[in-house]
Amino acid sequence: xxxxxxxxxxxxxxxxxxxxxxxxxxxxxxxxxxxxxxxxxxxxxxxxxxxxxxxxxxxxxxxxxxxxxxxxxxxxxxxxxxxxxxxxxxxxxxxxxxxxxxxxxxxxxxxx
Amino acid sequence: xxxxxxxxxxxxxxxxxxxxxxxxxxxxxxxxxxxxxxxxxxxxxxxxxxxxxxxxxxxxxxxxxxxxxxxxxxxxxxxxxxxxxxxxxxxxxxxxxxxxxxxxxxxxxxx
Numbered sequence: 001x002x003x004x005x006x007x008x009x010x011x012x013x014x015x016x017x018x019x020x021x022x023x024x025x026x027x028x029x030x031x032x033x034x035x036x037x038x039x040x041x042x043x044x045x046x047x048x049x050x051x052x053x054x055x056x057x058x059x060x061x062x063x064x065x066x067x068x069x070x071x072x073x074x075x076x077x078x079x080x081x082x083x084x085x086x087x088x089x090x091x092x093x094x095x096x097x098x099x100x101x102x103x104x105x106x107x108x109x110x111x112x
Numbered sequence: 113x114x115x116x117x118x119x120x121x122x123x124x125x126x127x128x129x130x131x132x133x134x135x136x137x138x139x140x141x142x143x144x145x146x147x148x149x150x151x152x153x154x155x156x157x158x159x160x161x162x163x164x165x166x167x168x169x170x171x172x173x174x175x176x177x178x179x180x181x182x183x184x185x186x187x188x189x190x191x192x193x194x195x196x197x198x199x200x201x202x203x204x205x206x207x208x209x210x211x212x213x214x215x216x217x218x219x220x221x222x223x
Contacts, residue, residue: 004154031209042215043155043200056210091154099143099204099211103154 006092006104014112018080021107023092025073029102031095034067034077037106038088046090049075061086082111116203116214123220130188132217134201137182141203144177145211146186149198158186158199196221 005024013019025032033048047057052069060067064083069075079086089108093101116136124130136144142163147155161168161175161184168175174187184201198216 033211043213045210045212048210050209093154095209098209099145099160099202100157101147101155101211103156105152105154 004092004094004102004104006090006107008107009105010108010110012110012112013082015083016081017111018078019082019086019109019111021077021090021092021109023075023077023104025075025092025094026096026102027073029094029096030072032069032075033093033095033101034075035091035093035103036088037091043091046077079109082109084111087111116201116212118199118201118214118217120215121218121220123222124191126191126193126221126223128191130186130191130195130219130221132186132188132199132201132219134184134186134214135182136184136201136203136214138203138205138212139179139182140205142206143204144175144184145202145204146173146175147200147202147213149200149216151197155200191219191221193221193223195219 007022034046036044046059047067049069067077089106091106093103095101118134145160146158148158149155172189176185198218200213200216202211202213
C-alpha cells in the first residue's frame with residue numbers, strides 16, 4: 001500500500017479564496033483524522049471520522065471549515081473563505097487500531 | 113484535564129543516550145504513544161505502552177511509565193544523527209479513539 005496520500009502538497013492562495021485539501025486513506029482503515037500543525041499552536045485535532053461518520057468535530061475552528069468523507073477511502077477538508085491565520089500544515093491520518101495512526105506527508109497551506 | 117506536556121528541546125551527542133520526558137494529567141489514559149516527525153514529513157508511530165505496563169523495550173528504544181506520577185519517558189540508546197527529529201508523546205483514553213498529543217520535543221543530535 002502507498003500509505004496515506006494527501007494533495008496538494010503545497011498551496012498558496014489569496015485571502016477569501018476557497019481551499020480544498022484531499023486525503024486518500026490506507027485501504028482497510030476505518031478511522032480518519034484531520035490535524036493542523038503550526039509553530040504557535042502545535043498539533044491540533046480538527047475532526048475525526050469512524051466508518052465515514054464524523055465523531056468529534058470540536059476542533060474545527062469555525063463554520064468556514066468543513067470536512068467530508070464521501071466514501072470509505074477518501075476525505076476532503078474545505079476552507080471557505082480562507083484567511084491568513086489558516087496558514088498551516090494540514091495532516092490527514094488513517095487508522096485501523098486505536099491510537100496507531102498513519103500520517104500523510106501533509107499539505108502546506110499559505111494564505112496571503 | 114487533558115494536557116500532555118513535554119520539554120521543548122534536547123541536544124545530545126552522537127553515541128550517547130537520549131531521554132525524552134512527558135507528563136500527562138488524565139489518569140484514565142489507557143495507551144500512551146511515542147511518535148517521531150522528521151523535517152517535512154508526517155508523524156510516524158515509534159512505539160506505545162499500555163497503562164498496566166511499567167516498561168517496554170524495542171531495540172534501541174525503551175519506554176518507561178510511572179503511572180502514579182503520570183510520567184512517561186522515551187530512552188534512545190546509541191543516538192544517531194538520523195534520530196534528529198521532533199518526538200511527540202500522546203495518550204488515548206479508555207473507550208475512545210482520540211489521540212491527545214503533547215507539544216513535541218525537538219531532538220538535535222550533534223556529531
